[in-house]
Structure formats: C-alpha cells, structure tokens
Amino acid sequence: MHDIYRDRKRIEMEENILDENDRIAEHIKDHMGAHGVLVVNEMGSPGAGKTTSIKNIVKNMKKAKPLVIEGDIESDIDTIALKGLGIEACQINTYGACHLDAPMIDHQLDHMHFDFDEERAILFIENIGNLVCPAEFSIGEHVKMLISTVTEGSDKPYKYPLAFEKADLILLTKVDLLPYLDFDEEFFMKGVRALNPNVKVIKCSGKTGEGYAEAAAWLEEKAFALELHEHHHDHEHAHEHEH
C-alpha cells in the first residue's frame, strides 16, 4: 500500500515566537542606554492617567531631558498637548493594534533626533491604553512603569497579574479621590507584593501633584545610573545623532 505520509518529516523547533521582537528590544535598550537615554515603557488602561503622569513627572524632572513617544490607536491629541507644554513629543498610531512592539519603536527611533545637551535623557513611551497586551511585548525599555488608578478598583493585580508582575515602578494615581471611594489599599498592596515583592509603588495625584516629585527623582536616578559607552552599530539603519 502506498504510504502517503512516507515523505513527511518532523522537525523539532522549540522556537519562541517572540524571539525576533525580543532581539530588537534588546538592541534598542542597549543602544539607547549607551547614549544616556533611559527608555520608559508606560502602561495602563485607558483613562488611568498616563499622559497626565508624563506631564507631571516632566514638570518635576531636574536634570534629564524629557522625550516622549505617544502610542495611540488613533489621534494625536496627547502629542499636541505635550508639545504645547514645550515637551519634545512624537506620535505612533497603530490603527487598531492593541499594543506597541519593538519593530515599531525601532522604526520610529530612526526618525527621531537625540541632540540633547543634558547628560541624560528619559524617553517616555506611552503604550496603548490596555492592561493586557502591552505587558507581553518588550519594546526596548529599561523601566516598565505601570499606571494603576484607584478608580479602577483594588482587584486589578489579581485580574491582570502579568502587568503588575513585570512592572519596575507602579504609580497609583488619582489618590485625591480615595475619600470618596471604597478602594481597599491593603488588598491592592497584598496582590502587588505577592507578584512583585520589590517593585516601587508611589501614590500620585494629578490634581494635587502629590507623588510626582518622587517618581521623577526615582527615574532620574535610574537614568544617571546608565553606563555610557562606545556603541558599535552592527545594524543597517542609520541614526541621525552624533556619536
């Protein structure tokens, strides 16, 4: 009998599907770090206060130059608002995609200028408003900054554990509203600590400005801890900054 399967061959792969993304992310991280740019991947659900947090952190930064890439499904409202405050910002629209990935950022960086006079810069990349998908993709960040807000409720670490597990810095925003809400801070922090015992958590309010000086200082300390070094470009695309 003719064996229709005789020419089939099984090939063991064990290949991670996100390897390519992660390789590009690692390259971005090394490259930007070598030039004194701390990359911050800002994640949080829609309306959590991502853009407000960037504005307030920038206001409180003392030494580093702020740069922003705004990720949105559509519109450039936030970028216009940031530029209006004198902050250097540019826009990525994903037109439907629910997260940013490393190739998108790599492409965007090719079109950005990094001719700052300060010793260090902090590049805030505001991810798409979503607590699920952005946590799964590295985009070349040194710091994952999660914005969680008291109006979302205290169960979020239990419902979206990956975002809380991977965060390096958590800003708990809108804390000025705490007197009017049933937010259970102890339950929230119990979940955060189980997932991520050492993560820095700062209570913030865009209304009163509380917490943002501490967040800015924490990020600037990270930026100044970057080791600058000669960086060889082994990739084909050209960057427009000086070496």
Added chain:
Amino acid sequence: MHEFPITEQIVKICSKRCGDEGGSGVTKLKLVCGERTGYVPESVQMYFDIISVDTPCEGAAVEIETVRSKMRCPACGKLFYRKPLSFECPDCGTDGEPTEIGKEFYIEYIEVE
C-alpha cells in the same frame, strides 16, 4: 486581535524553516501556548487560515497545547492553580509567587513534506 501579528510571525518562522529543510510545504505545526500569554488559540487558528494562504504553511493542521498557569508557595513550595481574586496557597494560605508555568509560547515542532 493581537493574535494577528503573532500569527504572521508563526507563519513566517515555519515557512522559513520548511524552506531551510528543503521541504515544499508544512503539513502540521504544534504550538505550546501558556494561558498567561493572553493568546486565544481559536483566534490563532482563525488568523492562521487567512494568513497562510499562498505560503508553504497553507493547509497545515495546527495543534495548540495550552498550559495552565501555576503559582509557587514560598512557604511550603507547593505548585498550585490560583483561585479568582486570590493568590493564596490552598495548603498553608501563604500568598504564592509567579512561576514560568503558563508563560510558554513556542513552536514545538513542524511536519514538512
């Protein structure tokens, strides 16, 4: 919806490997997908059927093994499935810590002809 770019990547990886091995087409591929990756197997399958058209992966059978997520109790060492809105160990009540079990996302093997 974020299964779309991921499935493009799967088709790209499998098609390339098929070519590298001198095959003319992929007849089957096996994916391992942890539940904490957030990828929905049914969506991967749906996009696969669309994206694989006119590639060496067209018509391939897709088998997806899902892996349930487990936490580890730092006090007693037990590996356990968590209950909703809780990280507590069912044996001793201590809050568990995350593990890599349930974060898998890889192509285990392909079959080519």
